[in-house]
Amino acid sequence: MAEALDAAECARQQLDAVLSTLDAGILILGRDGRVRHANPAANRLTGSEVRDLRGVSLGGILEPIPRGADGRSWSPARTATGAS
Numbered sequence: 001m002a003e004a005l006d007a008a009e010c011a012r013q014q015l016d017a018v019l020s021t022l023d024a025g026i027l028i029l030g031r032d033g034r035v036r037h038a039n040p041a042a043n044r045l046t047g048s049e050v051r052d053l054r055g056v057s058l059g060g061i062l063e064p065i066p067r068g069a070d071g072r073s074w075s076p077a078r079t080a081t082g083a084s
Helices: 002-021 040-046 076-081
Strands: 027-029 035-038
Touching (some): 035 040
């Protein structure tokens, strides 16, 4: 049992090392949709610290995408160019 726990801890440390070096923001969610882990890039993107993100639902972190009158996602590029 102790050997399995040691292996699991080693795997967790390796995963933490990889996630902490990525430029992409990574949020790991539990089955309940709440943040279990956030890497430093996710912290920079959200403006929050890991300790503040843990346990927060994804909807509590991300802002909804504004919708245009046509029901499609609003996009500054689409608006500026008139493209659809």
